[in-house]
Amino acid sequence: MRRFAILILLLAILATACGGDEAPEASTDLNVKMSDFAFDPDKVAVPPGAEITITLDNIGSVEHEWVILKDGVQIEDEADLPDDEETLLADFVYWEAEVEAGESGTFTFTAPERGFFQVICAIPGHFAAGMEGRLQVVRPDEG
Numbered sequence: 569m570r571r572f573a574i575l576i577l578l579l580a581i582l583a584t585a586c587g588g589d590e591a592p593e594a595s596t597d598l599n600v601k602m603s604d605f606a607f608d609p610d611k612v613a614v615p616p617g618a619e620i621t622i623t624l625d626n627i628g629s630v631e632h633e634w635v636i637l638k639d640g641v642q643i644e645d646e647a648d649l650p651d652d653e654e655t656l657l658a659d660f661v662y663w664e665a666e667v668e669a670g671e672s673g674t675f676t677f678t679a680p681e682r683g684f685f686q687v688i689c690a691i692p693g694h695f696a697a698g699m700e701g702r703l704q705v706v707r708p709d710e711g
């Protein structure tokens with residue numbers, strides 16, 4: 569009986585672990601918590617081309633950003649971003665929002681048509697500290 573219980577526990581752990589790798593369900597209404605220094609959830613999915621409402625809840629002690637980088641742009645390090653704000657916005661950023669510490673904000677953006685997008689907090693030091701996520705466009709027929 570005891571062995572059986574352990575097996576069930578192992579299966580439950582396995583199921584949870586596998587579930588973590590699956591694409592999240594596409595939604596036009598996103599809620600992301602921003603802390604020092606992570607996004608929760610870090611992976612979100614949206615339907616193609618849809619108008620997306622996102623509520624960003626900054627439960628941290630400093631300002632945070634939720635920046636969707638452009639299609640094909642993937643940074644490994646903060647140093648990959650240009651210093652020049654104009655170049656950054658023109659060549660690297662698809663969409664961004666920022667929220668002061670302890671506050672929450674609701675924003676809208678238009679979802680891309682396809683692809684995977686890196687999401688970062690572009691405030692110096694925050695990407696390296698772990699503020700990285702992913703936005704995935706999921707077509708309805710992909711479930």
Ligand SMILES: [Cu+2]
Nearest residue numbers: 632633689694
């Ligand atoms: Cu941040």
